[in-house]
Amino acid sequence: MERCARPDRRLRLVSPLLVLFASLGACASKKPPAVRAVKPLPQDQKLAWMPVDPLDAPSIAKAVNEQMSRVKVAGTKEHVKAAVSMEVAQLAIECIQPTTICYRAVGHSLGADQLMWAEVDPAAPADKIRITVVLFDVQSGNASRRVGTYDGVPAARAGVAELVDHAASGGSRSP
Amino acid sequence: MSANSCPRCMKALPERTLRALTQGTTCPYCAAPLKRTPKRAPAAAPADDDGYASFEMSAAPPPAPSPAPAKAAPATTASSPKSFRATMVGGTAVAARSLPFEGTPAPAPISLSPPVPAPAPAPASTPPVRSGAAAALARTIAAPAPMRTPGARPSVAPAAGKPHRTLTPAQALDLPPPTPAPVLNTPSPIASISPHLASVGAQMIGSDTGPTRVSHLPGLPPEAVRPLVADSESGPTNVAQPTAPQPAAAEPLLKFPDSEPVIDSVTVAPEPERRPAPAVPILAPPAPRRGLAFVGVGMGLAIVVIAIVGFKLVSGSSRKVAAPAPTAAAPPAPVVEAVAPAAPEETAPPAKAAPAPKAKTKAKATPAPTARQSARRAAAERLAEKRAAAASRRRQHAAEKAQARKERRAAHARTVAAREIAPKRSSATAAPAEHADPRPPYEHGNALLFAGDGKGAIAAYREAVRSAPNDPIGFRGLGLAYEQQGEPAQAIKALRRYLKLAPNAADHDLISKRIDKLSKRAKTK
Numbered sequence: 001m002e003r004c005a006r007p008d009r010r011l012r013l014v015s016p017l018l019v020l021f022a023s024l025g026a027c028a029s030k031k032p033p034a035v036r037a038v039k040p041l042p043q044d045q046k047l048a049w050m051p052v053d054p055l056d057a058p059s060i061a062k063a064v065n066e067q068m069s070r071v072k073v074a075g076t077k078e079h080v081k082a083a084v085s086m087e088v089a090q091l092a093i094e095c096i097q098p099t100t101i102c103y104r105a106v107g108h109s110l111g112a113d114q115l116m117w118a119e120v121d122p123a124a125p126a127d128k129i130r131i132t133v134v135l136f137d138v139q140s141g142n143a144s145r146r147v148g149t150y151d152g153v154p155a156a157r158a159g160v161a162e163l164v165d166h167a168a169s170g171g172s173r174s175p
Numbered sequence: 176m177s178a179n180s181c182p183r184c185m186k187a188l189p190e191r192t193l194r195a196l197t198q199g200t201t202c203p204y205c206a207a208p209l210k211r212t213p214k215r216a217p218a219a220a221p222a223d224d225d226g227y228a229s230f231e232m233s234a235a236p237p238p239a240p241s242p243a244p245a246k247a248a249p250a251t252t253a254s255s256p257k258s259f260r261a262t263m264v265g266g267t268a269v270a271a272r273s274l275p276f277e278g279t280p281a282p283a284p285i286s287l288s289p290p291v292p293a294p295a296p297a298p299a300s301t302p303p304v305r306s307g308a309a310a311a312l313a314r315t316i317a318a319p320a321p322m323r324t325p326g327a328r329p330s331v332a333p334a335a336g337k338p339h340r341t342l343t344p345a346q347a348l349d350l351p352p353p354t355p356a357p358v359l360n361t362p363s364p365i366a367s368i369s370p371h372l373a374s375v376g377a378q379m380i381g382s383d384t385g386p387t388r389v390s391h392l393p394g395l396p397p398e399a400v401r402p403l404v405a406d407s408e409s410g411p412t413n414v415a416q417p418t419a420p421q422p423a424a425a426e427p428l429l430k431f432p433d434s435e436p437v438i439d440s441v442t443v444a445p446e447p448e449r450r451p452a453p454a455v456p457i458l459a460p461p462a463p464r465r466g467l468a469f470v471g472v473g474m475g476l477a478i479v480v481i482a483i484v485g486f487k488l489v490s491g492s493s494r495k496v497a498a499p500a501p502t503a504a505a506p507p508a509p510v511v512e513a514v515a516p517a518a519p520e521e522t523a524p525p526a527k528a529a530p531a532p533k534a535k536t537k538a539k540a541t542p543a544p545t546a547r548q549s550a551r552r553a554a555a556e557r558l559a560e561k562r563a564a565a566a567s568r569r570r571q572h573a574a575e576k577a578q579a580r581k582e583r584r585a586a587h588a589r590t591v592a593a594r595e596i597a598p599k600r601s602s603a604t605a606a607p608a609e610h611a612d613p614r615p616p617y618e619h620g621n622a623l624l625f626a627g628d629g630k631g632a633i634a635a636y637r638e639a640v641r642s643a644p645n646d647p648i649g650f651r652g653l654g655l656a657y658e659q660q661g662e663p664a665q666a667i668k669a670l671r672r673y674l675k676l677a678p679n680a681a682d683h684d685l686i687s688k689r690i691d692k693l694s695k696r697a698k699t700k
Contacts, residue, residue, distance in 0.1 A: 012468055028481045055692040083627035085687065088655055092621045094648075096682050109586030109625055 041056040047076040048112030053085040056120045060129065063157040064118045067164040073114060073135065074169070082110050100141040107138030114138060116168070124149070129156040133167035144170050183207040381544075489546050577679065585645050609641035613649050620652045629660040647676030651686070658689070663697040 049068040052061035069081060084092070086106065093109055095102035107115050115136040124130035126138045136143045146167035150156035180187045184205035192200050192209070201212035621633030633656040640649030654670035657663070670690050674683060 013471070016468065016472040016475045019472075023479040024474075024482055027479070027486050028209075051459060055689070083625055084655075084659065087689075088659070091627065091682055091685060092624060092652065092655055096685060109621065137621060 004141075030119065044078070045076045045113035046078040046080065046082050046111070047073050047116060048082045048107070048110045050082040050084065050086045050089065050115060050117040052118050052120065053087060056082055056122070057129070057153070059153055060120060060131070060156050060160070063160050064131065064133075064164065067161050068116055069122075071116070071164050071168045073116070074139040076114055080112070082115075086115075086119075100143070103136050103143070104141060107136065110131060112138060118164075127151065129153065129165060131160060133164050135167050135170075136160075181205060181207060181209065393486075403514060511570065581645070613639035613643035613646045616642060617648050617652055620656065624652070624656055626661060629656055633654040645676065647673045647680070649677060651682075654686075654689075663693040667693050667697070 011046045051065045054061045089106045090096045093105050095105050119132045121130035134145050148159050148163040150159050181202040187203045196211035199207050249498045508578050616635050616638035620632045624632035636649050636652035650669045650673040657666035667690050
C-alpha cells in the first residue's frame with residue numbers, strides 16, 4: 001500500500017514544478033510572427049510604363065517601348081505611358097538612387113500605382129545586350145525584375161517581347 | 176582423563192564414589208551417572224596388566240590407583256584414545272604384522288602409547304571409547320604410537336606428502352575380510368563383548384585431513400554394520416546408514432550420558448522471508464510535506480506571474496518602439512523628405528533623405544523584438560546617430576566651403592545671367608530674384624513635365640531661374656524640358672550651366688553623360 005501511495009506523493013511534489021515549467025515555457029515561447037494583412041489588389045490600379053530613353057539604343061528602345069505599350073498587367077485597369085523616362089524623372093525629382101524610395105517618389109509624382117520600365121545595361125560586354133524590365137508596385141514597394149541577355153540587337157529585339165511579358169506576369173520578386 | 180576422574184567434569188572422584196562404581200553411582204560434582212560394568216572386573220586381568228602388558232615395551236602403564244584393579248583398563252583406553260583412529264576395530268584382535276604401506280613403521284616394536292597426561296583433555300577431540308575390545312585392537316594394530324598431542328593425528332596412511340588412500344580394513348591389513356582374525360593369546364576384553372561384533376566388518380576410510388567414514392563391507396548386510404568408532408579430530412565422522420539401535424548388542428561398559436548431544440544432522444531451513452523494510456519517506460512527515468508543496472506551488476505561481484508581467488512589459492515596450500515604423504514608412508513621407516529640403520548644395524537632400532527611411536524599414540522588419548533585440552536596436556540607433564552627426568558635421572563643413580566658393584562665383588554668375596536673361600525680360604518684370612524661392616516654380620515645372628506638357632514645364636523652369644538665377648535647379652529643369660521637346664542644343668546649354676553652378680552635385684555624372692548623348696544626337700541631326 002505504501003508503494004502504491006508513493007507515486008501520488010511524488011506527483012504531488014512534482015506537479016507544481018511541472019505546472020511552473022509549463023507556464024514558463026508557454027510564456028517564453030516565441031511570439032508568433034505578425035501576420036501581415038494582404039490587401040486584395042484593387043482592380044482600378046493605374047500602371048504607368050516609362051519609355052526607354054532613345055539616347056542609349058534607339059532600335060532596342062523602340063522595340064521595348066512597343067512591347068511595354070501592349071503589355072497587360074493583372075490587377076491594373078489603366079495603362080498609361082509616362083512622359084519621361086525613369087532617369088529623367090529621377091533627375092527631375094532629385095532622387096537618383098535605384099532604391100524603393102526613389103521609385104516610390106517617381107510613382108507618386110506620376111500618380112501611378114504600378115510602374116514598369118526597362119533599362120539597357122551599359123556595363124554589359126560589347127557584343128552582349130542586357131536588358132532589365134522592372135515592374136514596381138508603388139504601394140508595397142515590391143519590384144519584380146526580369147533580365148535578358150542577348151547576342152546583338154536582332155536577338156534583343158526578338159526576345160524583348162517574352163522578357164516584357166514575363167516581367168508583367170510577376171518575374172522574380174525583389175525589393 | 177584418568178580412571179579415577181569423572182569423564183564428564185574431569186574431577187577426581189572420591190574413594191567412596193570409586194567403590195560404588197560397580198553398582199553404579201553418580202559424580203558428586205556434576206551428577207553424571209557413572210557405572211562400571213560388572214563384567215569387567217572378573218574378566219579383567221590383574222590390575223597392573225589389563226591384557227596388554229605383553230605388548231608394552233617402552234612405556235609402563237600409569238600407576239593405577241589402588242582401589243580398583245579394573246580401573247586400569249579405562250585409564251589405558253583413555254590415555255591413548257587416538258590409537259583407535261587408525262585402527263580397524265572388529266570383534267577380533269589382530270596380530271601384529273607388517274603393514275603394506277610405505278613408510279609405515281615396522282610392526283615389531285609395537286608399543287603402547289605411554290599415557291600422555293593431557294594437559295587439557297578436550298572431550299570433543301577425544302571420542303568416547305565405546306568398547307574396550309576396540310581399544311585393545313587399536314593397540315594391537317597401531318604402529319608405535321608416537322608421543323602426540325591430542326591435536327596430532329596418528330597415521331595409518333602413507334607417509335606425509337602422499338595422497339591419502341581409501342582402504343578397507345582388509346586392504347589395510349592385507350587380509351581378506353572373511354578370514355578369521357588370529358586370536359591373541361592375551362586375554363582380551365573383546366571376548367566379553369557381545370558376539371555380534373564378530374560379524375561386524377567395518378570399512379574405514381581414513382584420511383589425515385578428511386572425515387573418517389565407515390561404510391559397509393561388501394557382503395554384509397547393512398544392519399550388521401555398526402560404527403564402532405566415531406571419532407573426529409579435524410572433521411566430522413560420517414557414518415553411513417546408521418543402523419537401528421541395538422542396545423543389547425553394543426552395551427557400553429561405561430555408561431555416562433553425553434552432556435552434549437551429537438548433532439548428526441543440520442537442517443537448513445529457508446530463511447524466513449524478509450519483509451521489505453518499511454518505506455522510508457522521502458521527505459519530511461506528511462504535514463510539513465504538504466506545506467512544502469504549497470510553498471512550491473506558491474513560488475511557481477509567483478514566478479509565473481513575474482514572468483508574465485515581465486514578458487508583457489517587454490512586449491509592450493517593443494510594441495511602442497515598433498509602432499512608429501509603419502507610419503514612418505508611409506509612402507508620402509519619403510517623397511516629402513526627399514524633395515523638401517531646399518538645397519544650397521544639391522547633393523545634400525538625397526543624402527539626407529536616404530538614411531532615414533532605411534532605418535525605418537529596418538525597424539519595421541523586426542516583428543517581435545525581445546529585450547536583446549531592443550538593446551541591439553538601441554545600440555544601432557546610437558551608432559546611426561553618431562554617424563549622422565559626423566556626416567552632418569562633414570556636410571556642414573563642406574557647405575561652408577561651398578558657400579564661400581559660391582559667393583565668389585555668385586558675382587560672376589550674376590553678370591552672366593544678367594547678360595542672357597535680362598534682354599528677354601521686360602523692364603517691368605525685371606525684379607531682383609536673388610532672394611526668391613525657386614522651388615515652387617521648379618516643382619510646378621516637374622508636374623508639367625511628367626504630365627507631358629513640355630512647353631509649360633519650360634516656362635515654369637524659367638520662372639524658377641528668374642527667381643533664383645544662382646540656383647542651378649532651374650537650369651537642370653530647363654535642360655530636361657528642352658530635351659523632352661526635342662531641342663537638344665538648348666538642353667545642352669542649360670545642362671552645362673547647371674554643371675557650372677553645381678559642380679559637386681550628386682547627379683553630375685548623369686548630367687555629363689546626358690550632355691554627351693545629346694551632343695551626339697545633335698550632331699546626327
